[in-house]
Amino acid sequence: MVNLYDYVTRFLDSYTEGASKNSTNAIRTGTIINNIHDYAQDYLVSVGVPDSYIVRDRKCEGFFKPKEQDILVTKSIHRICKNPEISINVRSQMSSIQKNFDTLFERLVAESVNLHEKYEDLPCGYLYLIPTVGLDSNALKQGKIITKERFNLEKYINCFLKLAARKSSTDDKYKYEAMGLIIVDVKEDGSFSIVDDLEYIFSIGRVSWDFFLEYRDNFNDLNPFNTMNTLLNVYDSRRGIRNIVR
Template identity: 25%
Template sequence: MSTFTPTTGGPAALVNILNRIKADFDGAVLTAGAAGLTSMTRSAKPVKRMHQHVGDLVVAERIPQSWVGLEQSIATRFGDKRQDVVVIPRGRTKPTGETTLSIGVKSAMRGIQKNKDNHFSGIRAEMFNLHETFPNIVCGHVLIIAVKEWDTAAAQGREIAYKRLSPNTLAEMIQRYGRVSGRKTGESIGDAERLALILADFSTTPVTHYKTVADLERDGFLHADSGLTLTGLDIDTFAADLIGEHRSRHTGANRL
């Protein structure tokens, strides 16, 4: 497990990370075309940048940095499951288990329409594996979604271009993830205690981070009067919500 060193957090830090992710993908296209785009999509490099920010959010809630670790395995019925960020009461040198706060990070940057079911099923399977073994474990997940994905056809010629995600696809994703966020003890083991969606337009400089449905509707990423909400799916209160749920389940030395 990697040790964790906090950096300066906050909204500006998140946009900074999103800008660096944009540079990763744009640079891959300019250097190696479509092959570079594929390689970067499969690489852990972009999402690893978000691991740091998630850890910073946890420490900002007055959790000791010595309790936070990166890329730690948690044993489940079907083998070890490596989680991107873990928080362990009394310190990361203690074994993981039911009192661990476990957070995964993934991204959907291209081929989103084709792969949206796989993304959703993968996150649900992760929650199922962890909760089946540890019914009281608190699990969070962060998903970065590019509302304009990189255009593979343009990348063939080492040209950077983007395609707008259809409003129906984005609406379906927001609705789906909203339904499986906010798990309480005894509820579906395939749900997460908290999900966060980072909806970003990587075609702009700096990257635009959408935090409200109204802004997404205004810019045409969702249909007007969609009836959707991002309440309970934001990144700003993500760590606080997870820690609050952990403290409601665990006591004494096992409490964050």
């Protein structure tokens, strides 16, 4: 069984180790986030998608320009993929979260539009990992986990919901068929939980009561435990799952 918790555990262990060693290179080069890439790939394999159909870090032809995708399901053998079946991208931000919001959101919209303008029925998925409270980067360098940055989590949730749940190939091209927001509640002893319940986020004071009431019904659209299954169900409805599953 492919368990998201196992991969997030490895991600957090690698992240704190890299930070404590002052290894900015490990954090920035993708070595650590590869743990979440592994989750997506292993999930695909577990349901019968052949390894030979799964490629990582390959450019895919888009409407505006070829753009590297973290994970592609494709039968294409070309250096630049021209026949994608599924696209999945993965990102994380554990500190300095608020100041990077504009860049993040612009990139999210640009990536989905670039693909959907070219391939209207392409199932696109996104996994994004953030903490409930941003971590103190200086403390991490000393091997300590201290939660510090109370960034605007409502803004993140609201914007991710606007990009989630693209229901059909005629739906807005800036949306993603499956969007998983992996919100981790990290404790100072290193333990963590993956939050898929907006009521819990309200209970720890990270969203307001009014926000909870407005978004509690839609919050499940961001449930990271459902993301991969949702993506495959969309693919099945549009192209037929037997096209990629043996």
